[in-house]
Amino acid sequence: MAVIDVENLTKRYQDLTAIDHISFQVEKGEIVGFLGPNGAGKSTTMKILTGFMPASDGVVRIAGYNVFENPIEVKRRIGYLPEVPPVYPDLTVSEYLMFVARLKGLRGKALHSDVERVVNRVGLTSVFERLIRNISKGFQQRVGLAQALLGNPEVLILDEPTVGLDPRQIREVRSLIKDLAGDHTVILSTHILQEVVATCERVIIINRGHIVADSPLKDLVEQHQTQSARAMSLEEIFLSLTEA
Amino acid sequence: MRNILAIAGKEARIYLTTSTSYVVFACFVLSTAYFFQLFVGQFQMSSLQAMQYGGGAMLEQLNLTDQVMYPLFMNVAVVFLFMLPMLTMRLIAEERRTKTLELLMTSPVRPLEIVLGKYLAALLMVALMLALTLFFPLLLQIFGATTMTDGMHALDWNTIATSYLGMFLLGASFVSIGLLTSSVTDSQIVAVMLAFFVLLMFFVMGSSSATQKGMLGDILTYLSIADHLESFVRGVVKSVDVVYYLSVIFVGLFLTYRVIDAQRWR
Known part of the structure; x- marks a missing residue:
């Protein structure tokens, strides 16, 4: 069973849909990079996952517990580093x-x-x-x-963990996060591509509230290589997926 | 319970290590000291007059409890109105502004425990401030006893005890409302202004009851927050006053809890 199970998660503010029916699962021990341009809905998703904010629709289960119905059990199992x-x-x-x-x-x-x-x-x-x-x-x-x-x-949810660090510290924190894999399940949000390459095995790319890619990092690169008949960098893939 | 104490401990630590609280303490002590010397001076004047013109009968009417401590304590209520919102304004508004509320709300802690922990720390500050004023009755006890005719007790300590109970309940009501106004905004200034406004309304309700006759007048008199202090300071603990303060405290805490809990729903 997936440690993190997100089903049809939707968050609407008054006139804005920040995230729109997103679903994904994360297995135990995985490190998943949550990638997207600023304002894509990364932080909103994380705030809902941690029980800080309710969803407008959809279900989140952490280690089998529904975040909305069993917030205390969920919060016992989550370590959360917010944006600030x-x-x-x-x-x-x-x-x-x-x-x-x-x-x-x-x-x-x-x-x-x-x-x-x-x-x-x-x-x-x-x-x-x-x-x-x-x-x-x-x-x-x-x-x-x-x-x-x-x-x-069990679960670590890190919202832009390397913001404000110098290059040496960034490298230290990235290797720290890599060490955490196995025992911990980690979701890490970032808009820095190198961060994903350096730490994650799997990447979920989110744009305007929709998931536009969810696959292991190397599959993503291969897949786009066959499509465009040439090697694309992750940056190019990211830019093509998140085109306005 | 342990979570409540953890949060109260953190708040108390911030209270006792930052300058705001000490500025509030100092202002509180200085203003109460001003009232104290004022009323002691007045007492001296009237006892001098009584000795010159009135003689024994008038002198017997004079005592430090009624002439000094009573007006002093009634004035502490006003000083509290200005001081306590300054202590409570930070409690939740600042957590919202600096986004540390996100930490509290994503920790395995219930919203009610957050509210009660913060309230407990504020109560501790009220108790500390009141403890600072114990200096005044002690002074009177030490230096007043020799000038009094009965020589033993310058003060009626039972009345002093009920006064402190009343002032603690009054302070507890004020910080309950202060906590509520701090929970609805992320600006400390807005929180403190709202608290001043609400408390001031509670204060002046009593005086408007003079013009409002009938049931409305009775209701306004009942709601007036300082009027309920009166009998405590006269040495009488009335259940109606205790129930009044406990209800204000309950309503303040309950609404604060609802505001914090609503975070999970909005």
């Missing part, structure tokens, strides 16, 4: 991560060891006792990522 890292500038990194760990139900020894684990994994040791307002954007982004990893959730 949800950090409190007036807390220190340590206070913040302890707080999130408590929200995720960790207590006592387990809490401290899990905070230590993610801090080492994401590389926050040097800023652990500093106020979040005083650390760089790159570190804040990593604090957001650390928060998502707390409690070792």
Whole structure:
């Protein structure tokens, strides 16, 4: 059974349909790149998947639980990094991560060891006792990522995880995400093509609320090669699929 | 319950490590201290006058509880009106603005726990502010006892205790409304203005009841938030007042919960 099961998901705002009957499944251990131009509906989809926002229509099941009917069970299993890292500038990194760990139900020894684990994994040791307002954007982004990893959730939903990082940090975070595959199921949204190439096995391309491609990365390239009788780069494929 | 405490703990930490709360505390203490010295001065004047002209009968009428603490506590209600919305405005509006509400709403925490956690932290601040004012009755107790005829107790401590209960309930109602106005917007300024407005309406309702006769007048008098403080400060705990404050608190929290929970539906 798929860990993430999305069926006919639709989100309408007053006069705008942000996503229109999209369906896809993600199996356990997969890393899926959610690719699309800005405003395609990536963040909206992620907000619905995590239970932050309701769908207008359609069903989302995470690990078999319906997001709308069983939000708490779903939220226990999801680590979510929103577009804007949800950090409190007036807390220190340590206070913040302890707080999130408590929200995720960790207590006592387990809490401290899990905070230590993610801090080492994401590389926050040097800023652990500093106020979040005083650390760089790159570190804040990593604090957001650390928060998502707390409690070792089955599913990770990462909305543009490398925004604001420098090239070295981008490489570190990408390799971190690759390491997460296997134990975790990861959906990663981005509009950066290299990110998908570097981290994902499968790519879902979304444009104006519709899925325009959903296949393993290399199939996508091959498929377009046969169609156009020449090798197309992912960039060309992306541009042709998301043409207005 | 543990989730409530986790959220309350985080809020309390932010309260106690940022300057806003200390500015509010300082303004609160300074303005209550001003009222305190004012009423103590007035008390001195009237006891001097009583000694000169009235003699024993008038002197017996004078006591620190009625002449100093009563007006002081009634004024604290007004100071609360200005101060408490400043403490509550941040609670939810700021989480909306900085998108940290997304963290809370995607954590395995119920919306009610978020509301109660934040409310609990605000209650703690009310208790702290009231604790700061304990200084005034203690001063009177220490320096007032020697000048009083009975010599033992300068103050009626039972009345002081019911006054504090009343002020705590009043403060708890104010922060409940402040939490509500903070939940409906992502701007702290809008939240604080709304809270001022709602609380002010509750305050002035009592005075408009003077012109409104009949049932409407009775209803307005009942709704007037500061009128219910009166008997507490006179040393009487009436169930009607306790029920009034608890209802205001309940309505504020319930509506806040509905606003937060509506996030899942819209």
